[in-house]
Amino acid sequence: MAGRRARTGRGWDASPPRAGDDNTTPRPRRGRRGRSEEADPEATPAPPRDEAEVAREICLRQLAVRPRTRAELAGALAKRGISEEVSAQVLDRYDEVGIIDDAAFARAWVSSRHAGRGLARRALANELRQRGVDGDTASEALGELDEETEAETARALVDRKLRSVRGEPDAVFRRLVGMLARKGYPPGVAIRAVKDALAAQSAEAAEFADQIDADALADAEGELDRDNRVPE
Template identity: 90%
Template sequence: MAGRRARTGRGWDASPSRAGDDTAAPRARRGRRGRIEESDPEAPPAAPRDEGELAREICLRQLAVRPRTRAELAGALAKRGISEEVSAEVLDRYDEVGIIDDAAFARAWVSSRHAGRGLARRALANELRQRGVDGEVASEALGELDEETEAETARALVERKLRTARGEPDAVFRRLVAMLARKGYPPGVAIRAVKDALAAQSAEAAEFAEQIDADALADAEGELDRDGRAAG
């Protein structure tokens, strides 16, 4: 009968017909967490994000993890497709306000890595170079780490390792010198630090240490080191 509501399996259906009905509610879609969200087909598309705003956001996210050099931030921006012009503009501004300071970064890096990892100047110089720090800026920061401090750190590293070292004195000697070399210590500093530490450890180690000509061995190791770097 006309005007009678249609019976559905779940009860009387009084909803208006969807087909051709302009008054129907906007189509719904299921959003995050299963909630129903309405989409407006007439809503204008979202405006594209400003490149400068995106560049600043990328930089701040990088700096939230740890301090960064200008070169590191420039690399992160390039990977995200930020143009060189916008990148330079943003980084110049960060330079002006002190958010980026490669000199301060280098000083903090040298202090932290030397105290925490026992790294010597050569290893630290390599790390700063990898992070894009200018050579002159790096040299100034490394100049704050003097030879006496470096030698004391080398000796402390050796003494700590000796507490758990096992083996004959000559084998221990080689392992400890190699350990210091990996941390960037010059042959002379490494050999003298290990010799002095062995001499204070035990009578057997002291006897072995007495036989070591630190100067001659350091010269030989230095020549090998220079040859290796030249070949590389």
């Protein structure tokens, strides 16, 4: 109605009408930023990403966390739906330029895990196998950890543990041998390391250690271990 002001939900609209506006034609709704909510008919969807590019990004994100073996990267790509063909192409290229190097990975893994966790060759071989390192590559890396170094590490682990362990010598002996066994040390190495450490600890422990026939006990433990080992 002419001469009357339109009523709105927030009060009277006192603004003058614009030219050509008869207050009856609905205006298009706009978003908060003033853009029409209607879709742009000229907009085109983004082209699909190249599968190899996606595969490379996945590999680089994995490698940014820590070094990976080829098998680990292949598993990550498979989980993300990358085809075997593209996966092989990308990983072959990474092999060529040295981004993937299972031999270097195995050497670094053996060095760091032995120094940091005191793991022996048996436990390290199992970890490398779980990460997809082939047997020959793993054996070469494990060959750098000689028996003398392994025995010295076992003794150092026992000496450190003896500072906090309490109990009768026989209980302490079993506990420490078990600790070394869990870290992959063979029975002979574990028993000799614990016997020598107990002999140097106290008179009571030394007396107990003198009664231990390390060779016979190691043979018995070795037979029991072979009987209980699950076939691979």
